[in-house]
Amino acid sequence: MSDLGMTEADAVGHEDPYPERFLPHEGDQDDKAEKRKLGFAFWLCTAWLVAVIGLAIFAPYLAIKSPNVNFVQPGERPPYSPSGEHWFGTDQDARDMFSRTIYGARTSLTVGFSAIAFGLLVGGTLGLLAGYFRGKIDQIISFGFLSLLSFPALILAILITSLLERSLLTIAITIGILSVAPVGRVSRATTISFADREFVLAARSLGARHPRIIVRELLPNVLIPMGAFSLLGVAIAIVAEGSLAFLGLSVEKGPTWGKIILTASQSSRDLENAPYMAFFPIGVLFLTVLALNFAGDRLRSFFDVRELSL
Amino acid sequence: MKFWVSRLVGAFALILTVSAITFGAMNILGDPLFNILGPTAGDVSNPESVAKIEAAEAQFNLDKPLPVRWALWLGDFVTGDFGVQFSATGQPPVSDLIAERLPRSLMLLVMAQTMAVIISVPWAIWSAAKANSAVDRTSTVMTFFLVGMPTFALGIILKYGLSIRFDWFPATFVANDPFWTRAWQMFLPALTLALPSAAVYQRLLRTDLITTLQEDFILTARSKGVSKRNVLFKHALRPSLFSFITIAGVTTGTLIGGALVVEQIFRIPGLGSAIVEAILREDFPVVLAIVMIVTITFVVLNVLIDILYSIIDPRVRAS
Numbered sequence: 001m002s003d004l005g006m007t008e009a010d011a012v013g014h015e016d017p018y019p020e021r022f023l024p025h026e027g028d029q030d031d032k033a034e035k036r037k038l039g040f041a042f043w044l045c046t047a048w049l050v051a052v053i054g055l056a057i058f059a060p061y062l063a064i065k066s067p068n069v070n071f072v073q074p075g076e077r078p079p080y081s082p083s084g085e086h087w088f089g090t091d092q093d094a095r096d097m098f099s100r101t102i103y104g105a106r107t108s109l110t111v112g113f114s115a116i117a118f119g120l121l122v123g124g125t126l127g128l129l130a131g132y133f134r135g136k137i138d139q140i141i142s143f144g145f146l147s148l149l150s151f152p153a154l155i156l157a158i159l160i161t162s163l164l165e166r167s168l169l170t171i172a173i174t175i176g177i178l179s180v181a182p183v184g185r186v187s188r189a190t191t192i193s194f195a196d197r198e199f200v201l202a203a204r205s206l207g208a209r210h211p212r213i214i215v216r217e218l219l220p221n222v223l224i225p226m227g228a229f230s231l232l233g234v235a236i237a238i239v240a241e242g243s244l245a246f247l248g249l250s251v252e253k254g255p256t257w258g259k260i261i262l263t264a265s266q267s268s269r270d271l272e273n274a275p276y277m278a279f280f281p282i283g284v285l286f287l288t289v290l291a292l293n294f295a296g297d298r299l300r301s302f303f304d305v306r307e308l309s310l
Numbered sequence: 311m312k313f314w315v316s317r318l319v320g321a322f323a324l325i326l327t328v329s330a331i332t333f334g335a336m337n338i339l340g341d342p343l344f345n346i347l348g349p350t351a352g353d354v355s356n357p358e359s360v361a362k363i364e365a366a367e368a369q370f371n372l373d374k375p376l377p378v379r380w381a382l383w384l385g386d387f388v389t390g391d392f393g394v395q396f397s398a399t400g401q402p403p404v405s406d407l408i409a410e411r412l413p414r415s416l417m418l419l420v421m422a423q424t425m426a427v428i429i430s431v432p433w434a435i436w437s438a439a440k441a442n443s444a445v446d447r448t449s450t451v452m453t454f455f456l457v458g459m460p461t462f463a464l465g466i467i468l469k470y471g472l473s474i475r476f477d478w479f480p481a482t483f484v485a486n487d488p489f490w491t492r493a494w495q496m497f498l499p500a501l502t503l504a505l506p507s508a509a510v511y512q513r514l515l516r517t518d519l520i521t522t523l524q525e526d527f528i529l530t531a532r533s534k535g536v537s538k539r540n541v542l543f544k545h546a547l548r549p550s551l552f553s554f555i556t557i558a559g560v561t562t563g564t565l566i567g568g569a570l571v572v573e574q575i576f577r578i579p580g581l582g583s584a585i586v587e588a589i590l591r592e593d594f595p596v597v598l599a600i601v602m603i604v605t606i607t608f609v610v611l612n613v614l615i616d617i618l619y620s621i622i623d624p625r626v627r628a629s
Contacts, residue, residue: 147324147327153563153564153567154566154567154568154570154571155566155567155601155604155605158570158585158589158597158601159332159335159597159601162589162592162597163335163336163339164339235458239460239461242460242462242463243460243461243462243567243568243571246462246571246574246575247570247571247574247582247585247586247589248586248589248590249589258462261462261463261466262462265466265469265575268469268474268481268482271466271469271470271474272470272474272475275470278466278470279470282463282466282467285460285463286458286459286460286463289458289459289460290455290458293454293458294454
């Protein structure tokens with residue numbers, strides 16, 4: 001037990017009715033050593049993500065069935081159950097669910113990653129500027145973030161997507177706009193924690209100007225924790241696409257995870273007779289979201305300088 | 311006092327801004343005339359169509375400049391008149407549609423929030439009392455899964471598991487059933503919404519409880535001979551509730567979004583399905599009304615939480 005976690009009860013030797021199990025877990029020496037390793041589960045998550053992303057990117061070049069061909073078997077009504085031919089079964093139109101899931105991943109992951117890329121570009125930059133300059137600039141930018149956060153995210157998304165043509169770009173930017181405020185606030189907080197450090201002061205006293213300090217000194221330090229945070233953001237963005245799909249507002253062309261889950265679960269009879277149609281894509285989606293969450297969480301504590309220096 | 315004035319002015323300004331942006335975007339990006347009349351709107355060579363267009367423009371105030379239309383709409387909105395639907399007949403009025411749909415969504419939200427509190431408080435107390443034990447670790451893993459689970463996925467899983475596979479709960483909502491039957495029909499949708507928020511609350515409350523349990527006054531209470539149970543429920547719970555209340559307010563916003571999706575899955579004809587139908591028909595007055603109702607609810611809730619917060623913790627009022 002470290003000194004930090006010591007309670008009054010330990011000091012007076014009183015028999016504590018709540019022994020050390022009430023102490024915060026973080027302060028332990030063992031945990032500190034543990035924190036420097038990413039752990040097996042992290043690599044498992046990474047492997048899953050690499051597999052899904054790899055399949056999604058290379059889908060057109062791999063021996064995967066087309067997602068839009070109807071594999072009708074004479075004498076039988078689709079949907080067909082999973083088999084060696086169709087690993088995830090087929091949907092009501094006899095289209096291969098495995099390939100639809102992978103092609104859905106293409107759209108869903110593109111939406112997820114480009115939305116957060118947009119958020120990082122806009123929110124990250126604004127947060128960096130706010131955290132570095134403080135004062136008036138900080139006030140204005142922070143107020144902007146607050147206004148964005150102060151109305152329900154899905155309503156904003158509904159507003160934009162209902163008015164514009166629902167292309168992949170529109171959906172990605174819509175979700176990207178939603179991520180600007182949360183990403184920006186983290187970026188601002190991280191920048192503030194670095195802005196007064198000695199190396200920034202050193203650069204300034206050597207005569208470096210603001211742009212140089214921001215790009216050369218602050219950006220590399222802010223980028224790493226932001227990268228870990230944005231993995232969580234990608235997970236949220238993927239789920240957001242799914243939610244929009246359930247409101248009929250996702251990308252219009254081609255399968256997405258949200259859309260295939262919606263078609264599979266729309267009628268109770270289909271859900272009863274062919275639950276695999278919904279549950280395979282849900283499983284893949286859930287594992288991906290979980291892997292992104294876990295990997296992001298792990299990376300964040302791995303790179304958390306403040307926690308380590310305690 | 312100054313704090314409350316600025317808080318209320320801010321909330322009011324936000325609602326006005328949202329209404330202006332929404333109203334403006336819909337009128338500039340959309341084509342209201344086309345949505346009312348259909349193809350007739352573009353047919354300016356036919357005198358009969360021109361007469362129809364002019365009549366519609368006069369009826370829907372489309373011949374006036376945008377800011378004037380916004381002011382007129384706002385004036386009507388404040389008095390509870392949400393205008394007419396964008397269709398040839400304009401019937402039924404938007405207010406009637408909202409009056410029919412809103413109570414269902416509201417009931418869903420209230421049920422979900424109640425269930426989330428009922429689930430999370432005992433769960434958190436249990437976890438905190440057995441902090442870092444096997445029970446606690448398992449429940450931490452469970453919260454991790456629940457928080458990561460998308461609402462629509464959880465909804466489908468619950469619908470399939472508890473309603474289709476095991477016929478324990480009704481999966482369909484019948485608008486004409488008596489109140490308690492409808493409440494029972496809303497059990498699964500509400501649970502879908504409640505479980506992820508319960509997980510968030512549990513995490514937060516557990517951490518706060520564990521922190522509170524290390525305070526001196528807990529030790530004092532225990533040394534006076536207060537039982538473990540009473541310490542947990544009577545001494546530790548109340549001071550641990552601060553962040554719980556805040557987060558309950560913040561999640562209400564997410565819950566409103568989730569409710570729209572859950573209504574789709576369980577086929578509840580509430581505001582969620584109303585907005586989806588309206589978007590498909592490009593019936594902007596309906597969309598506008600729903601956006602405004604949701605925004606106002608959200609903003610008012612946040613103000614209410616601030617008030618509640620200052621009642622529990624007097625220090626807030628001073629700052």
